Amino acid sequence: MFKQLKLVAGQVYRSKIKTPSFWVTVLSPLLFPVVILILSFIIGKTTSDSPANLAIVDNPVLVQTLKSGKLLDAKLSEVADVETAKKKIIDGKIDGYLVKSDDKYTLVTSTDGTTKFNETTVKTVLSQIDLAEKAAQLNLSAEDLVILQTPADLTMKTLSAKGESSGGDSKNWANYMISVIVSVFIFILLMAYTQMVAQEISNEKSSRIMETLLAATSAKVQYYGKILGVTLLVLTHILFYIVLGLVASLVLKGNETVKSVLKMVNGVDLNFLVFAILMILVSIPAYLFLTAIIASLVNDQSQVQQAVSPIVYLSMIGYMSSVITSSIPNNIIARVLSYLPFISSTFMPSRLATEVSSYSDAYIALALQAVALVLVAKFGENIYAKNVLSYSDEKIFKQFIRNLRNK
Template sequence: MKKMDVIFRQVFFKNLKSKTWLWIVLGPLVLAAVFGGVFWLMNQTNQTSKIGVVTSSPALIGTLKASSDDDQRYISYSSMAAAKRAMADEDLDGVLTISTQPTTHASLIERTDGNGINQTQLQSVLAQAHTKEVAAQLKLSTTQLQSLFATPQLATTSVSVDKGKLVSRSAKTQKSGAMVGFILGMLIYTFVISYASMMAQEIGTEKGSRIEETILTAITPQAQFFGKLLGILALMAVQMAIYGVVTLAGGLLLQRLPKNPLSSLMTNIDLSGISLNMLIFSLAFFFVGTLTYTVLAALTGSLVANQEQIGQATTPIVMLGMLGYFGALIVAGGTSPILNIASYIPFLSTMMMPVRLGAGQVTAVAGWSALGINLVFLILFTWLTVKFYQTNVLSYSDGGMLKAFKRSWQLQRAARKPKPVKS
């Protein structure tokens, strides 16, 4: 145990002080800050477009002014010359001229260096104004006009099947759950690429520098394997703790701002759909998923013969991670029999199943079943990896990783064969 603790401390503190680990931690935070800053600037620079309206119809002017909002505001002008002077003074972003004789016709002059004008919204307002103008000419009352253009309301309810019963889920709840699952999948993929590569680098560097023989004279391969694994997991835990503190501090800071730049996003998110069960499930899958990929990195890292082959050791990890990540992206928009099966397969389900559970595509029983499959696989896979690690860590093959794995398999089979008893 003491020797394993030595390896754990060596891996943990060496990487904790490295620039690589510092970038692994700060990289996502910098990207999040950049995207948040861009989103905030877009909201701050999104000024109201001012449109001058020239028309002889008081009813049209009233309708347009009533349609003014934070995006577009309509201002009445008595003449075209006055409106153009205002636009020349940069007080207006456009001038809208509306003629009602013989039929309603509108023309727009838009300033190229002004705030953008939403012409789709403008056409909708004009159509509404024209409808009211025609209704006034036909002497239709407001009630008659509303009855004429009334649209039947369509109420949609999303349901999921849970233990043979239909459970209703709102669209916001479904979207929020899928978003949580997607963020989890993205976090797993990011951690997998970072820490699995770090694990492979740790083992590959020691093998390439030929210091493994010296290390293993004082410690068993099993103790070295688990010491390195615990060191990598400790680094992950520190990074998650940092992210937790930053998230909490960021949330408190946003609450103190007079105008929260994320308020428009939060209105479309139903946090009530994110249950405690969902959070526990997500954290469990995060832990099992990242640990499984890290064990795989230890296996592939033990197959290399020199530092030049470390890139080959991380290739299977990156490919599997990409399959799981893209599977999570696809399954968020809908499911299929192939995706259903893939969401139970280890290495893929760690990213896909949380999205399916959050979107209400599967029940909690199915989600925990997939987690159980991954947990059993992790235990068996770790046991098998330790066996191969003992053989590979002192084995060098210049024929590549496949040849090294084949040789390791042959050595494992030979070791399992009963030795003949001497007479």
């Protein structure tokens, strides 16, 4: 049986990996990040590095303060009034002007200029100037001002049964982003490979090839062989992305977008990454077995989409639930859903990333998903064997219910 299983899996793997449709499936998700990289490169090359031209309206003291402290990365000039500043903006001579009235600042910028002002940076600089002026009024020294501006020294740690570990927003944000990527990645893989399994089985049924195949091998061998072959394609898909990511990180290490991605990855908890990978490797075959069971009820190509849709909807429930329950993470429904097989594959990573669930919770969910994988695989053996040679005109749902009753 093992030899036959190997032959079926190898045939599925070799026949699919040579097709353009497989490589379109692999490469199409990369289109968006590639476009982002190209756009960031073009924007970086075409954006002017020269500082913005900023005019200060009727305030020589402010001009002198900004120039002496080099607080803003801008070419500063002074204008007598607002009307003059507006005319200069329209003529393209300045990128914006700053006016102070009744201790309030107004920054007016040009809509046509390529150089923009960062509101947060300008506000911080002006706040520092105001603070220095108030300190002078209160007869505070420069040392006193430095002391007042020194932020609190805060170290973030997390506490578990294993002890304390360093943590904080950077780690949590990195883990959360990876959890989102894992959820989206699982969904993309499921969309592609459940469709592939369904197409494979429906092709063989509609063309009556299945009858020939079952004359040489058993339905059980075909059932497990197809899932094994498609799972190998999934692993090839993942491995391709890993290799491509490593190559891109080396070749494009100077790119700002790549730098930000690498910075995020450096903040990821390694244990979280291991769990995410294991969850992918366990949950996707489980979904493929579900697809094979339902696809065995399909008679022709027109029913493939109908068969795959419930699987796709099921894969979306976990991620959507994590978004909906994010404001009430300790709700009993949210806790139960995070352990529920098939839903937990996208729900638990997001809860683990935000430290609502512990690693012991995560691995319990992983174990339950592994048990569900085995049970679904065994459950589907008889249903697949009964239906691959059945050509009923009944709707798929009715056939499935009838199979459950007769099992």
